[in-house]
Amino acid sequence: MSFKHMFTSSVGKKLVMAFTGIFLVLFLVVHAGLNACIWANDNGLMFNKAAHFMGSFVVPRVLEIGLFVGIFLHIIQGYMLTLENRSKRSVGYAVNYSKGSKWYSRSMALLGTLLLMFLIMHIYHFWTPSRLGGIGAIQGLKTFELNGTEYHNLYAEMQAVFQSPFVVILYVLACGSLAYHLAHGFQSAFKTIGVHNKRYHAIISSIGYGFAILIPLAFAMMPISFYFNLVK
Amino acid sequence: MAHNNLNLKLKVWRQKNANTTGAFVKYDVNDISDEMSFLEMLDVLNEKLIVTGEEPIAFDHDCREGICGMCSLYIDGKPHGPWQANTTCQLHMRAFKDGDTITIEPWRSNAFPIVKDLTVDRGAFDRIIQAGGYVSVNTGNAVDGNSLPINKDDADASFAAAMCIGCGACVAACKNSSAMLFLSAKVSHLAQLPQGEPERKSRVLNMVAQMDKEGFGSCTNTGACEAACPKEISIANIARLNKEYLRAGLTQE
Ligand code: HEM
Ligand code: SF4
Ligand code: FES
Numbered sequence: 470m471s472f473k474h475m476f477t478s479s480v481g482k483k484l485v486m487a488f489t490g491i492f493l494v495l496f497l498v499v500h501a502g503l504n505a506c507i508w509a510n511d512n513g514l515m516f517n518k519a520a521h522f523m524g525s526f527v528v529p530r531v532l533e534i535g536l537f538v539g540i541f542l543h544i545i546q547g548y549m550l551t552l553e554n555r556s557k558r559s560v561g562y563a564v565n566y567s568k569g570s571k572w573y574s575r576s577m578a579l580l581g582t583l584l585l586m587f588l589i590m591h592i593y594h595f596w597t598p599s600r601l602g603g604i605g606a607i608q609g610l611k612t613f614e615l616n617g618t619e620y621h622n623l624y625a626e627m628q629a630v631f632q633s634p635f636v637v638i639l640y641v642l643a644c645g646s647l648a649y650h651l652a653h654g655f656q657s658a659f660k661t662i663g664v665h666n667k668r669y670h671a672i673i674s675s676i677g678y679g680f681a682i683l684i685p686l687a688f689a690m691m692p693i694s695f696y697f698n699l700v701k
Numbered sequence: 702m703a704h705n706n707l708n709l710k711l712k713v714w715r716q717k718n719a720n721t722t723g724a725f726v727k728y729d730v731n732d733i734s735d736e737m738s739f740l741e742m743l744d745v746l747n748e749k750l751i752v753t754g755e756e757p758i759a760f761d762h763d764c765r766e767g768i769c770g771m772c773s774l775y776i777d778g779k780p781h782g783p784w785q786a787n788t789t790c791q792l793h794m795r796a797f798k799d800g801d802t803i804t805i806e807p808w809r810s811n812a813f814p815i816v817k818d819l820t821v822d823r824g825a826f827d828r829i830i831q832a833g834g835y836v837s838v839n840t841g842n843a844v845d846g847n848s849l850p851i852n853k854d855d856a857d858a859s860f861a862a863a864m865c866i867g868c869g870a871c872v873a874a875c876k877n878s879s880a881m882l883f884l885s886a887k888v889s890h891l892a893q894l895p896q897g898e899p900e901r902k903s904r905v906l907n908m909v910a911q912m913d914k915e916g917f918g919s920c921t922n923t924g925a926c927e928a929a930c931p932k933e934i935s936i937a938n939i940a941r942l943n944k945e946y947l948r949a950g951l952t953q954e
Contacts, residue, residue, distance in 0.1 A: 470906055475950040479879075479919040480909055480943060554877035554918035558809050563712075563725065564778030566874050569928030575876055577921065657922040663944025665937045 482550055487661035489543035490654050494680070496536055501687050507694070510701050513624025517613075520623045544585060551578040573649040574657070580650040587643035594630050595623060631695035644689035651681035707733045707794060710802040711746070713758055719814050725804075735795040739782060740765060740772065742794055759818040767791040767931065770866030773873070774819055775806040780870035780929045788868065788931040808873035812880070812916040825915035826867050826883060832911035833904035834887045836896045855893045862889035864932040871926035871934075877918030882926035884912055885942035886934045892945055902949035909946055 475481050503523065506516035523529040573580065612619050631637055655677030656670070664670055694700045708731045716723025730746050737745070740762050747757035763771035772789040776782035782792040797803065805819060813821040865886035872880050888905050891897030897904070920939055927936040 470950055470953050472950075478909055479913050479917070480946045481950070483919055483921070483943070484947065550919055550921075554879070554921070557811050557878035557916060557918040559811055560809055562775065562778065562806055562809055564775075564804050564806070566775075566778050566780070566925060566929070568779065569874055569925035570876075570923035574921070574923040653922075660922050660936075660940040661943055663940055663947050665940035665944060667937065670937070670940070 482546060483661045485542060485546050486550065487658040489539045489546070490658045491662075492535075492539045493543060494651070494655065494658075496539075497684050501684050504691055505687065507624065507627065507691060507700050512701060513622070513627075516624050517620050517622060521618075521620050524621070540588075544581070547578060547581050571653065574653040577650060577653060580646045583646040584643065584650060587639065587646070590639065591643075594636075595626060627691070628695055631692045634696065637692040637696045640692040641689045644685040647688070648681050648685040651684070652678060655680055705735045705795075705799070707735055707797060707799045707801075709733060709742075709797065709800070712802060712804045713819070714806045715758070715818055716807075716815050718817055723815070723818075733794055735793070735797075737794045738765070738790060739774070739776070739792040739794065739796075740790050759816070759820045761820050762790055765790040768866060770868040773808050773821065773868065773870070775808060775873055777804055780808070780873040781868075781931050785928075786931060786933045788866075791931075808869055810869075810872050810878040810917070812878060813869060813872065821869075823867070823869050825917070826869060826880070828915065829880070829884060829908055829911045830867075830887065833900065833907040834891070836891060837900065838896075849895055851895060859890050859893040862886045862893075862934065862938055865890075865930075865934050866932060868931060870929045870931060872917065874925040874929035875918070875920075876923060876925065877921060879920040879926070880912050880915070880917040881920035881939050881942065882930060882934055882936065884908055885938035888942050888945055889938040892941070901945070902953050905942065905945040905949050906953065 476485055503519045504516070506519050507513065509515040523533075567575075613622050614620070631640075656674045659670070659673045659677075664673060708729070711728045711730060712725045713728060714723055715726045728746055730742060730749075733742050733745065740760070743758060743760060750757045761771050761773050763769045765772070767788045767790060770788075772781075774781065774789045776789065776792070781787055781789045783796050784792055807815055807819045808821045808823075810821075812825045813823055816822050863886070865883060867883060869880075869883070871882035872878055875882075888908060891904065892901055922936070922939070924936055927934065
């Protein structure tokens with residue numbers, strides 16, 4: 470058995486989904502933690518420093534490449550898996566069997582598509598202006614100087630972006646999709662990598678549901694905090 | 702106990718063979734005792750059809766006591782009908798009310814092609830078993846049954862997995878047409894016994910390969926299979942199968 474075959478069989482494809490999914494979960498922890506700096510109420514100083522560190526230090530930049538590869542794999546594999554699975558039943562049922570499973574466990578691709586649409590908007594709002602100077606210049610991303618180093622003022626960018634109630638609503642809706650995607654995905658990923666012990670599975674499920682509520686809630690609070698001027 | 706007769710309307714999938722397209726046909730069945738089994742109710746309808754010169758409805762069955770796995774039928778949107786942990790042959794008409802309309806469909810999966818009406822070809826499951834769902838033992842004198850100590854918990858867990866009757870309801874229930882609950886039951890049955898140890902790695906790899914060849918989908922852990930399974934095979938077996946696959950895939954030469 471080659472490694473290629475191992476990861477392209479029906480079970481192997483699921484392993485790719487699970488490993489990349491868990492990697493994305495870890496990314497969310499880091500991302501939420503760093504962004505929580507906005508609540509330091511120091512006019513964004515701590516947050517901008519954290520963002521500067523992530524953008525200029527080599528370790529997070531290398532991890533960032535891994536992140537893009539991971540997201541790419543996860544999305545491509547997710548769509549291929551969904552299309553392939555759909556092709557296995559050419560004639561459908563007249564009455565669908567919906568009682569045996571949760572709607573969000575059956576809607577991972579739909580929730581993922583909403584996340585992808587959000588992600589494109591999100592990258593356009595914050596990542597491109599900060600990392601690719603050209604677009605940043607077009608958007609007029611502000612900078613400031615501290616002890617001889619130039620910092621991007623991503624905090625001011627957040628303040629500006631989240632003035633629009635429309636954008637705030639889109640961000641909050643995306644957090645809802647994320648919550649349901651994780652409510653199924655978190656525990657499912659651990660089943661896929663083989664955790665069958667009932668005691669461990671019970672712990673993982675509880676952590677998964679807690680994670681699926683708390684992390685999207687923290688993210689949703691960020692645009693809301695800016696819109697209602699709760700951070701200074 | 703009060704005995705009731707029911708008048709029912711049926712919507713049954715009729716299809717001549719694999720090459721034709723089918724359609725639902727409506728039938729009225731009257732004076733059905735609620736103590737009949739679901740299959741007996743279909744027998745009554747078929748006898749009526751034969752008398753009137755119509756083609757009787759083809760459906761699978763054998764033991765009619767819930768142990769062989771031959772009966773199928775997707776009844777009102779659930780494999781094996783509305784009761785939990787139950788096969789179609791053990792479903793009784795008291796599950797329905799007078800005047801109900803019952804929709805009866807075959808298992809839907811490209812890996813289970815329709816033979817006729819409600820009968821599908823589940824040969825794919827046989828070929829998955831042939832790929833590794835066995836233990837190889839050279840014949841000789843029968844050994845004493847107690848000479849091989851087995852942990853009671855392992856024996857119980859193995860036996861719970863061995864309950865699978867290979868009916869295919871898990872595939873019919875799954876939005877991905879995945880056969881993972883079936884396969885995981887077969888792999889978990891043998892992986893937890895010392896007799897299964899020598900072929901443990903090749904078994905899981907070969908059976909997964911055969912499952913993919915047969916055209917079943919990938920499991921996404923929705924849990925529909927477990928909810929529909931007449932033998933209450935636990936979805937935890939799927940996680941065990943994944944572990945067996947990962948372990949074999951990483952350590953096989
Ligand atoms: C950006 C677009 C995204 C798409 C299109 C997408 C799509 C999918 C699909 C189709 C599945 C498989 C469904 C299943 O196994 O039931 C899945 C699973 C998963 N996704 Fe996503 N996803 C996206 C983003 C994310 C993000 C941002 C995360 C971050 C936490 C994530 C975490 C997971 C996890 C943990 C699983 C479970 C893996 C498994 O079931 O084994 N996904 N995703
Ligand atoms: S796992 Fe359950 S539903 Fe699937 S074939 Fe076995 S007995 Fe039938
Ligand atoms: S006919 Fe044997 S299980 Fe139903």
